[in-house]
Amino acid sequence: MSEQVIAFIGGGNMARSLIGGLIIDGHPPAALRVAEPDTERRERLAEEFGVQVFEENATAARGADAVILAVKPAMISAVARDLSQQIQAQGSLVISVAAGIRSRSLAEWLGGDVAIVRAMPNTPALVRTGSTALFANAAVAPEQHELAETTMRAVGIIVWLTQEDQMDAVTALSGSGPAYFFYTMEAMQSAGQALGLDAKTARLLTLETALGAARMALESSEEPAELRRRVTSPGGTTAAAIDEFDQANLLAIYARALEAAAKRAHALGDELEETE
Numbered sequence: 001m002s003e004q005v006i007a008f009i010g011g012g013n014m015a016r017s018l019i020g021g022l023i024i025d026g027h028p029p030a031a032l033r034v035a036e037p038d039t040e041r042r043e044r045l046a047e048e049f050g051v052q053v054f055e056e057n058a059t060a061a062r063g064a065d066a067v068i069l070a071v072k073p074a075m076i077s078a079v080a081r082d083l084s085q086q087i088q089a090q091g092s093l094v095i096s097v098a099a100g101i102r103s104r105s106l107a108e109w110l111g112g113d114v115a116i117v118r119a120m121p122n123t124p125a126l127v128r129t130g131s132t133a134l135f136a137n138a139a140v141a142p143e144q145h146e147l148a149e150t151t152m153r154a155v156g157i158i159v160w161l162t163q164e165d166q167m168d169a170v171t172a173l174s175g176s177g178p179a180y181f182f183y184t185m186e187a188m189q190s191a192g193q194a195l196g197l198d199a200k201t202a203r204l205l206t207l208e209t210a211l212g213a214a215r216m217a218l219e220s221s222e223e224p225a226e227l228r229r230r231v232t233s234p235g236g237t238t239a240a241a242i243d244e245f246d247q248a249n250l251l252a253i254y255a256r257a258l259e260a261a262a263k264r265a266h267a268l269g270d271e272l273e274e275t276e
């Protein structure tokens with residue numbers, strides 16, 4: 001991997017995951033910088049990863065090829081405004097992982113024609129199995145596309161979006177998606193216990209089944225619907241369960257749930273835009 005300098009503004013969970021992933025991918029720790037106001041957190045990052053740490057955002061961002069905004073969405077406008085002159089002068093790429101913040105808002109706070117990639121990762125990024133959607137504004141150069149891609153790939157898979165408004169669908173699908181699977185696990189575990197299994201056994205069987213099914217689906221060229229059909233013999237045990245799901249109209253429930261999440265993502269985006 002190249003030795004481009006990447007500066008993180010905010011050294012919390014998401015920054016820590018990206019830093020860990022980038023180092024495993026071979027990015028030199030000396031080319032990674034972090035600005036973090038909390039002294040203890042800052043020192044821990046330096047000790048654990050050997051990255052350069054700073055108290056001031058502007059010092060961390062100085063000369064960086066990419067500046068990753070990894071603070072909470074409510075802090076982004078203030079952070080972006082403070083760095084705007086420096087980023088424009090340097091021509092750095094700005095990558096924002098803040099949920100809901102639109103690239104046009106960022107461009108406004110950064111004060112002009114700045115190269116911006118908006119990223120929407122999800123929490124499995126914390127264990128390097130994230131799914132991240134990326135959107136680049138028109139100012140992003142090809143080598144900056146590549147830098148954004150290799151950076152976010154350090155914590156999982158990435159997909160590029162051609163239209164930013166697809167971010168609401170992404171938020172509904174993969175952003176909130178881990179919670180839907182946790183909910184399913186919760187339901188299966190408690191149903192297993194209701195059938196007489198102890199909690200530990202029900203939990204292990206549920207989690208390993210989830211992992212096994214995900215691996216099979218990823219490794220197979222078949223659609224999940226076909227994989228399901230193959231393990232559902234007419235009149236068998238799986239068919240008995242699927243009949244119950246169908247009677248409750250599970251597919252329609254999922255469609256409604258994701259629609260609600262996408263609507264909420266859009267409304268939150270509006271709110272974040274309006275507060276400024």
Ligand SMILES: NC(=O)c1ccc[n+]([C@@H]2O[C@H](COP(=O)([O-])OP(=O)(O)OC[C@H]3O[C@@H](n4cnc5c(N)ncnc54)[C@H](OP(=O)(O)O)[C@@H]3O)[C@@H](O)[C@H]2O)c1
Nearest residue numbers: 010011012013014038070071072073097098099121122123
């Ligand atoms: N965690 C995820 O899985 C995930 C998934 C998708 C998107 N994201 C996005 O990633 C961003 C970061 O999330 P996170 O979970 O990493 O949050 P986090 O753990 O709270 O990290 C944010 C860090 O930034 C620091 N900070 C606050 N104000 C700052 C400032 N003005 N300048 C520099 N640093 C500042 C915070 O310090 P203090 O605690 O002292 O304020 C904290 O250490 C959010 O915008 C979130 O929407 C996260």
